[in-house]
Amino acid sequence: MNVVSQMKLFMEPKSVAIVGATRRTGPLSFNIVEKLLDFGFEGKIYPVNPEADQISGLKAYPSAMDIPGPVDLAVIPVWERSSIPDLVRQCTEKEIKAIVVVGQGFADADDEGRALQQELLGIIRGTGARLLGPNSLGVANPSKGLCTAFIDVRMESLPIGLICQSGLFFGGLPASALLGKAIDIANASDIHFAEALQYYEDDPETKLIVLHIEGVRDGRGFIEVAHRVSRKKPIVALKVAKTEQGAQAAQSHTGTLAGRDDIFDAALKQCGIVRAGDIDELADLIKAFLHLPPMRGRRVGIVSISGGAAIMAADACASENLEVARLSAPTEEGLQELSPQWMRATNPLDYWPIGIHSRKSAPEMAKKGVRDFLADSGTDAVIHVPGYYPPQDVSRIAKDFVHVSEAFPEKPVCWWMSGYHAKGVIAEFESQGIDVFPSCERIARVLAKLHQHWQFLQSD
Amino acid sequence: MNVVSQMKLFMEPKSVAIVGATRRTGPLSFNIVEKLLDFGFEGKIYPVNPEADQISGLKAYPSAMDIPGPVDLAVIPVWERSSIPDLVRQCTEKEIKAIVVVGQGFADADDEGRALQQELLGIIRGTGARLLGPNSLGVANPSKGLCTAFIDVRMESLPIGLICQSGLFFGGLPASALLGKAIDIANASDIHFAEALQYYEDDPETKLIVLHIEGVRDGRGFIEVAHRVSRKKPIVALKVAKTEQGAQAAQSHTGTLAGRDDIFDAALKQCGIVRAGDIDELADLIKAFLHLPPMRGRRVGIVSISGGAAIMAADACASENLEVARLSAPTEEGLQELSPQWMRATNPLDYWPIGIHSRKSAPEMAKKGVRDFLADSGTDAVIHVPGYYPPQDVSRIAKDFVHVSEAFPEKPVCWWMSGYHAKGVIAEFESQGIDVFPSCERIARVLAKLHQHWQFLQSD
Numbered sequence: 070m071n072v073v074s075q076m077k078l079f080m081e082p083k084s085v086a087i088v089g090a091t092r093r094t095g096p097l098s099f100n101i102v103e104k105l106l107d108f109g110f111e112g113k114i115y116p117v118n119p120e121a122d123q124i125s126g127l128k129a130y131p132s133a134m135d136i137p138g139p140v141d142l143a144v145i146p147v148w149e150r151s152s153i154p155d156l157v158r159q160c161t162e163k164e165i166k167a168i169v170v171v172g173q174g175f176a177d178a179d180d181e182g183r184a185l186q187q188e189l190l191g192i193i194r195g196t197g198a199r200l201l202g203p204n205s206l207g208v209a210n211p212s213k214g215l216c217t218a219f220i221d222v223r224m225e226s227l228p229i230g231l232i233c234q235s236g237l238f239f240g241g242l243p244a245s246a247l248l249g250k251a252i253d254i255a256n257a258s259d260i261h262f263a264e265a266l267q268y269y270e271d272d273p274e275t276k277l278i279v280l281h282i283e284g285v286r287d288g289r290g291f292i293e294v295a296h297r298v299s300r301k302k303p304i305v306a307l308k309v310a311k312t313e314q315g316a317q318a319a320q321s322h323t324g325t326l327a328g329r330d331d332i333f334d335a336a337l338k339q340c341g342i343v344r345a346g347d348i349d350e351l352a353d354l355i356k357a358f359l360h361l362p363p364m365r366g367r368r369v370g371i372v373s374i375s376g377g378a379a380i381m382a383a384d385a386c387a388s389e390n391l392e393v394a395r396l397s398a399p400t401e402e403g404l405q406e407l408s409p410q411w412m413r414a415t416n417p418l419d420y421w422p423i424g425i426h427s428r429k430s431a432p433e434m435a436k437k438g439v440r441d442f443l444a445d446s447g448t449d450a451v452i453h454v455p456g457y458y459p460p461q462d463v464s465r466i467a468k469d470f471v472h473v474s475e476a477f478p479e480k481p482v483c484w485w486m487s488g489y490h491a492k493g494v495i496a497e498f499e500s501q502g503i504d505v506f507p508s509c510e511r512i513a514r515v516l517a518k519l520h521q522h523w524q525f526l527q528s529d
Numbered sequence: 530m531n532v533v534s535q536m537k538l539f540m541e542p543k544s545v546a547i548v549g550a551t552r553r554t555g556p557l558s559f560n561i562v563e564k565l566l567d568f569g570f571e572g573k574i575y576p577v578n579p580e581a582d583q584i585s586g587l588k589a590y591p592s593a594m595d596i597p598g599p600v601d602l603a604v605i606p607v608w609e610r611s612s613i614p615d616l617v618r619q620c621t622e623k624e625i626k627a628i629v630v631v632g633q634g635f636a637d638a639d640d641e642g643r644a645l646q647q648e649l650l651g652i653i654r655g656t657g658a659r660l661l662g663p664n665s666l667g668v669a670n671p672s673k674g675l676c677t678a679f680i681d682v683r684m685e686s687l688p689i690g691l692i693c694q695s696g697l698f699f700g701g702l703p704a705s706a707l708l709g710k711a712i713d714i715a716n717a718s719d720i721h722f723a724e725a726l727q728y729y730e731d732d733p734e735t736k737l738i739v740l741h742i743e744g745v746r747d748g749r750g751f752i753e754v755a756h757r758v759s760r761k762k763p764i765v766a767l768k769v770a771k772t773e774q775g776a777q778a779a780q781s782h783t784g785t786l787a788g789r790d791d792i793f794d795a796a797l798k799q800c801g802i803v804r805a806g807d808i809d810e811l812a813d814l815i816k817a818f819l820h821l822p823p824m825r826g827r828r829v830g831i832v833s834i835s836g837g838a839a840i841m842a843a844d845a846c847a848s849e850n851l852e853v854a855r856l857s858a859p860t861e862e863g864l865q866e867l868s869p870q871w872m873r874a875t876n877p878l879d880y881w882p883i884g885i886h887s888r889k890s891a892p893e894m895a896k897k898g899v900r901d902f903l904a905d906s907g908t909d910a911v912i913h914v915p916g917y918y919p920p921q922d923v924s925r926i927a928k929d930f931v932h933v934s935e936a937f938p939e940k941p942v943c944w945w946m947s948g949y950h951a952k953g954v955i956a957e958f959e960s961q962g963i964d965v966f967p968s969c970e971r972i973a974r975v976l977a978k979l980h981q982h983w984q985f986l987q988s989d
Contacts, residue, residue, distance in 0.1 A: 376778070
């Protein structure tokens with residue numbers, strides 16, 4: 070079986086066995102059978118527990134071998150590590166080819182745990198089965214109602230494919246929900262980044278791949294696959310364990326050797342993987358690569374209700390090696406006609422005095438500014454700092470601005486909204502298709518990465 | 530009159546004249562008379578407008594000289610710059626000693642504007658009047674119901690004193706409300722940072738001073754005052770116009786010469802001013818210096834529901850030159866007794882496997898971890914990454930944790946909550962007194978600055 074077919078058993082199973090399912094139910098029972106039912110999993114669910122007749126209303130089997138039909142995926146949610154090899158053996162005897170091991174205390178722990186992890190690999194060797202984990206929450210696929218995590222997970226259906234080494238991301242980090250598909254490779258004893266990447270590579274439901282990396286075992290294999298995949302779909306990565314203190318902590322989390330960060334950083338760049346420096350940036354990059362076009366150059370237009378904000382935006386651009394765009398003469402002249410005589414209309418544009426002078430409303434001036442800046446061949450992107458808008462006008466104003474942006478699909482437009490903008494107003498703008506970020510610094514970081522990715526795609 | 534008495538005329542006036550008040554009313558009328566009435570200003574309000582009999586129900590006067598009683602503060606909200614010198618002259622003839630000039634087009638604009646700004650200074654010279662602005666929204670003092678801004682402002686009453694050069698901060702940046710008192714020095718033709726700082730220096734309502742700086746004119750005077758004040762109250766500063774692109778934009782905003790950023794940075798450090806690198810950090814530092822104690826050393830304890838989060842927190846600490854604390858043997862032994870045999874209970878602490886093994890609930894284990902880490906003489910602060918808590922339990926759990934922290938008042942405790950934590954749950958924890966931040970990176974930045982300030986206070 071090729072790796073993609075094998076990964077489909079994990080991600081698109083028709084039947085799932087929970088081998089060692091708990092009989093407890095309700096909050097904090099960590100009952101995966103119950104959770105699969107709650108998520109509305111479409112396929113068959115087989116609880117396996119020698120001491121139960123049924124679990125959550127489903128017939129339970131004493132062992133995996135007793136399950137009548139074929140089983141695509143087995144999840145082993147048992148904490149006592151010494152009992153896990155026998156359960157994996159059961160699964161291989163049942164000829165299950167995709168196995169998730171949830172329990173901890175393997176390569177993430179002591180010598181005995183490392184030996185146990187090797188034992189698991191020995192059991193699957195030659196059987197055609199592949200193993201996800203140990204120490205893994207398994208997989209999630211919202212379009213199939215599939216989530217094997219024993220914790221509470223809120224799933225959305227964005228076209229994102231996540232590969233992570235910590236359950237934290239099933240819990241929704243950096244958003245407040247699992248945004249798309251997910252594969253928790255955790256200790257990565259068998260299934261590693263390369264295999265998981267190949268599943269997403271041609272998956273039509275996945276437009277953006279997000280990685281949480283503690284360490285990579287087979288560097289060369291990873292680079293080969295990642296380099297190929299990132300030409301098809303953007304890959305954004307949060308590489309942690311980047312300091313000695315972090316690497317020490319990683320050793321006891323997934324048993325990973327984190328490697329030297331500068332080498333890792335160079336490898337990610339070489340693969341065209343866009344690296345997020347922290348959790349905030351990961352959230353921003355996910356938003357940006359889902360919604361915004363590539364940035365084709367470094368020249369930014371700044372259209373701001375506030376001169377103070379314009380300064381900060383210019384600073385932020387400079388810090389990310391972006392330029393404050395030089396506008397063409399006709400663009401400046403058109404804006405100058407509306408401006409008080411003492412003001413020079415240029416980039417960055419503080420449109421407040423223009424509005425006062427020309428008696429135009431703030432959204433009217435803002436829209437003209439954004440449109441003129443986008444139309445100018447000297448800009449590659451626009452940062453907009455909007456004024457205060459009454460909540461009842463937001464929906465209409467947002468639609469107007471989306472219309473303006475749509476006329477220039479090759480240039481990213483980012484709004485900086487914080488401070489006087491109520492959270493409800495921001496959410497309403499976002500729901501209408503405006504790409505809002507909480508600070509100009511975070512916008513500049515995002516634009517720089519959009520440009521970096523564009524350069525990668527242009528390179529041979 | 531000494532500078533503090535003069536500043537009190539601005540900040541605690543018994544009577545305010547709006548010289549050049551508009552007759553328009555309602556949304557976007559920028560009617561300061563109306564806004565003062567809305568805010569519930571306690572003192573007298575005198576609208577001045579030669580073409581109106583009354584404004585917003587108050588008798589209007591043809592000129593400032595016609596006002597019957599004494600006037601502490603005048604605000605001139607007129608846009609036509611050429612008419613402003615006459616209005617300032619009116620104010621000085623009425624012997625008003627505190628004058629806010631709102632209009633733009635002075636040193637922020639062209640040669641004529643620079644000359645006009647000099648003319649204003651000439652008019653007040655020798656009269657005992659001081660001028661705030663031009664290009665200023667004026668002042669805000671929530672405890673007096675005073676806000677001279679013509680824009681909509683939502684005021685809270687935290688013990689914060691803001692000095693800014695942009696109305697953006699009256700609009701609430703970096704929060705969604707003006708958090709305390711505020712002085713917009715804007716072009717800073719006369720009243721500058723040093724004067725405003727002296728008002729807050731011994732003001733009993735101010736515990737924390739926040740600066741937004743585009744540039745400083747009298748560097749030596751600023752340093753002298755700031756160095757003295759920052760020993761009494763923490764001063765947090767966002768210095769913008771730090772790049773050449775930003776400095777160019779500042780030139781046309783407040784006419785400020787921004788200066789070399791490295792020199793500025795050194796000067797701020799020398800004064801004991803804590804510098805925020807960006808808007809997010811400014812928000813974090815305001816929260817930290819209002820709520821948290823100084824951090825006396827560099828040693829951080831990390832108590833986390835997630836091993837993955839613990840790695841990120843350890844990374845974040847290392848990046849800010851903080852140490853992952855080494856715990857004493859008794860602390861580790863006490864935790865080891867509850868842990869699975871394969872796990873080494875240490876710092877960072879991943880308390881999830883301990884909870885599973887010892888059958889303790891997550892809040893119970895978390896509380897024990899945080900308490901033990903705080904009690905250990907090897908830590909100077911604790912970062913806590915909580916698990917998922919059902920909304921109905923949050924209030925009780927929060928109270929328990931606040932109780933734990935209160936027993937160790939000399940050590941900051943910061944919670945990292947994002948991802949699976951719903952915004953409502955986070956807000957509830959915060960309202961109960963838990964100090965929550967959205968990422969471990971932001972916590973580490975905050976802790977490093979709390980320690981930096983502690984070192985400043987310890988130095989001679």
